[in-house]
Amino acid sequence: MNVQDxxxxxxxxxxxDPAVAEKAVGTIFSVLEHESGGVASAGIFTRIAGAGELAHSYDVMAGSDDSGGLVGSLTSLLGASFGEKAGAMVNGIAQLRSLGLDMTQIEQAxxxxLLEARGAAGPQAVSGLxxxxxxxKGHFGL
Structure with missing residues (x-):
């Protein structure tokens, strides 16, 4: 299986739309990478061809230091209080919403x-993540 699947x-x-789905998948993979510190997501990224590259293409932390506005301020505040992980989730949800997805669609995506990743990388890799x-569990419908 590859990321295009x-x-x-x-x-x-x-x-x-396939372009929106690509951005959504890349954004979610980026959140997974940042939230897990890269360690737990490594098993998935090595078993799903192109997943790491797609995550980097839609990196939720790229430019987060100068993003400005309410989301940028919130991300900076959360990042200062809780570290990069909180900022990655906030940025990811904001990116997904900017694609026009509502919370139900974000959870479904x-x-x-993760169901597809379980089939490709195995249940242990996904459970570890x-x-x-x-x-x-609260944001991606698990």
């Missing part, structure tokens, strides 16, 4: 991505 599945299940990032 996951993008296609998300696009089909959520009835999203995350759930679909979910255990390392408890916030996934």
């Amino acid at each position: 996951i993008v296609n599945t998300v696009s089909s299940r959520l009835k999203l 995350g759930e679909t991505l 979910v255990d390392a990032v408890p916030a996934l």
